[in-house]
Amino acid sequence: MTNRIEHPIRIGIVGYGNLGKGVETGLTLHPDMELIGVFTRRNPEDVPSKSPVYRMTDLEQMKDRIDVLVLCGGSATDIPEQAPELQKDFTTVNAYDNHAEIPAHFDIINEVALQNNNVGVIATGWDPGLFSLNRLVAEAVLPKGDTYTFWGSGVSQGHSDAIRRIEGVKLGTQYTIPNETLIEDIKEGKEVAYTKTSSHKRVCYVVAETDADQAAIVESIKTMKDYFVGYETEVHFIDEDEYEKNHTGMPHGGRVIRRGYTDEETMAVYEFGLELGSNPQFTAAVSIAYARAAHRLYQEGNYGAKTVFDIAPAYLSPKTGAELRKELL
Ligand SMILES: NC(=O)C1=CN([C@@H]2O[C@H](COP(=O)(O)OP(=O)(O)OC[C@H]3O[C@@H](n4cnc5c(N)ncnc54)[C@H](OP(=O)(O)O)[C@@H]3O)[C@@H](O)[C@H]2O)C=CC1
Numbered sequence: 001m002t003n004r005i006e007h008p009i010r011i012g013i014v015g016y017g018n019l020g021k022g023v024e025t026g027l028t029l030h031p032d033m034e035l036i037g038v039f040t041r042r043n044p045e046d047v048p049s050k051s052p053v054y055r056m057t058d059l060e061q062m063k064d065r066i067d068v069l070v071l072c073g074g075s076a077t078d079i080p081e082q083a084p085e086l087q088k089d090f091t092t093v094n095a096y097d098n099h100a101e102i103p104a105h106f107d108i109i110n111e112v113a114l115q116n117n118n119v120g121v122i123a124t125g126w127d128p129g130l131f132s133l134n135r136l137v138a139e140a141v142l143p144k145g146d147t148y149t150f151w152g153s154g155v156s157q158g159h160s161d162a163i164r165r166i167e168g169v170k171l172g173t174q175y176t177i178p179n180e181t182l183i184e185d186i187k188e189g190k191e192v193a194y195t196k197t198s199s200h201k202r203v204c205y206v207v208a209e210t211d212a213d214q215a216a217i218v219e220s221i222k223t224m225k226d227y228f229v230g231y232e233t234e235v236h237f238i239d240e241d242e243y244e245k246n247h248t249g250m251p252h253g254g255r256v257i258r259r260g261y262t263d264e265e266t267m268a269v270y271e272f273g274l275e276l277g278s279n280p281q282f283t284a285a286v287s288i289a290y291a292r293a294a295h296r297l298y299q300e301g302n303y304g305a306k307t308v309f310d311i312a313p314a315y316l317s318p319k320t321g322a323e324l325r326k327e328l329l
């Protein structure tokens with residue numbers, strides 16, 4: 001692993017939504033990184049950032065001024081469209097979270113990154129991301145057992161982004177509610193049926209456009225592949241005042257539980273949990289650490305697409321290998 005980087009890592013943010021704001025805020029906590037600018041599809045004057053804001057077309061003449069682009073668009077449509085194109089000219093990091101499509105996204109980014117000798121770290125964040133990593137470790141350590149993932153209660157950015165993309169939806173937030181009884185049964189060692197339907201409920205609050213077809217919106221949500229199909233889902237239509245008053249917070253969290261065995265009958269429970277005051281800010285914090293790793297991998301000539309499974313933890317830290325080894329004691 002390349003030790004400490006000699007100059008700050010120069011970061012560009014693509015897309016200024018909740019996640020983009022989180023990266024902008026989070027970067028101020030990392031002395032080895034600097035924000036070069038925010039890049040948006042909108043008119044820069046319409047973007048409420050105090051940082052330099054550019055049009056996407058400005059990236060063309062800024063290739064030599066940016067080390068890593070953190071792609072903060074929505075996974076439903078933005079990342080699949082933007083990431084392959086931007087990968088031609090930049091090392092990138094994204095928080096792509098359409099789980100079913102991650103293998104395909106990896107292959108697309110890998111081909112472009114190898115053709116252009118750069119790095120594309122995909123599906124960072126917490127799920128996918130740190131939850132994925134912990135599921136891997138838990139299953140490697142406890143090969144005999146079962147793994148359960150629970151999210152919430154809180155706001156899923158991906159699911160909220162997805163409903164906001166539906167025609168006729170002006171504003172939308174999706175809450176994920178875990179089945180706490182099922183969690184208790186798992187921890188008590190009971191036999192459980194863990195399915196989409198049994199494990200979570202999804203509750204959506206939507207502000208519809210004035211002339212929108214509300215029945216069509218409900219149908220679009222409940223039949224949305226990869227996001228809502230299989231889950232018990234509620235859709236509530238509210239006015240903009242109620243939305244702004246009660247549904248703009250973005251707390252979340254969850255836990256990965258591996259109930260395993262270290263012999264035929266001795267049980268071990270591996271649990272990794274998160275309690276997040278701000279889902280987007282934490283997701284941004286993970287993407288920032290992986291932006292550091294992406295730049296190091298680029299400097300080592302270790303090109304191509306990477307997931308959290310492919311990157312040694314030490315690459316995430318600003319500390320040198322020697323400093324980290326002292327912390328093992
Ligand atoms: N892996 C993980 O654990 C997690 C992943 N995510 C992923 O992050 C993605 C982004 O989430 P989030 O930032 O909440 O999504 P937002 O809807 O806030 O932003 C998505 C994009 O929409 C555009 N946008 C934002 N605000 C406005 C506006 N007022 N008017 C017009 N366009 C706007 C921005 O692009 P532009 O500036 O170009 O207009 C922005 O990049 C989610 O879709 C999810 O997939 C999120 C949390 C966890």
Ligand SMILES: N[C@@H](C[C@H]1CC(C(=O)O)=NO1)C(=O)O
Binds near residue numbers: 125126158175252
């Ligand atoms: N990717 C998720 C992060 C977690 C949250 C979640 C859910 O509530 O279904 N699944 O994964 C997000 O966009 O918030």
